[in-house]
Amino acid sequence: MAQAKIGDVVKVHYTGTLDDGTVFDTSADRDPLEFIVGKGQVIPGFDSAVIDMVPGETRVTVIPADDAYGAHSPELVTDVDRERFPADMELEIGQQLQVGLADGQQAIVMVVDLSDTAVTLDANHPLAGQTLTFEIELVEIVEG
Numbered sequence: 364m365a366q367a368k369i370g371d372v373v374k375v376h377y378t379g380t381l382d383d384g385t386v387f388d389t390s391a392d393r394d395p396l397e398f399i400v401g402k403g404q405v406i407p408g409f410d411s412a413v414i415d416m417v418p419g420e421t422r423v424t425v426i427p428a429d430d431a432y433g434a435h436s437p438e439l440v441t442d443v444d445r446e447r448f449p450a451d452m453e454l455e456i457g458q459q460l461q462v463g464l465a466d467g468q469q470a471i472v473m474v475v476d477l478s479d480t481a482v483t484l485d486a487n488h489p490l491a492g493q494t495l496t497f498e499i500e501l502v503e504i505v506e507g
Contacts, residue, residue, distance in 0.1 A: 369401030372505040435492030
């Protein structure tokens with residue numbers, strides 16, 4: 364039976380959990396995830412976990428932060444004066460905002476703290492710094 368290798372188009376079902384068992388993402392109620400192995404379309408640890416799997420196989424893999432979304436970078440957390448937001452804008456901890464960067468690009472940030480004078484924004488990926496566990500089922504090798 365064929366094994367998944369770099370360059371193959373594959374379809375997988377997966378469930379991702381944190382160390383405490385919290386499910387952060389799953390394809391259980393959706394179509395399988397389709398991607399090209401080794402092309403950087405998924406996080407590195409997920410990519411490498413699929414290599415050598417055969418259709419129908421299920422594998423559990425633990426992916427350290429460095430092979431997932433990287434370490435949490437304190438320099439990506441910043442305080443912004445509350446006055447820079449519209450007065451009627453409702454802000455809450457956990458809210459995601461799209462902000463413009465100096466170079467014209469857009470970024471998604473999360474509100475992580477609020478005070479009367481400042482809003483603390485975190486531009487790290489929400490899963491940065493986390494060890495992730497995935498249960499992966501290789502559904503199909505579409506083409507290789």
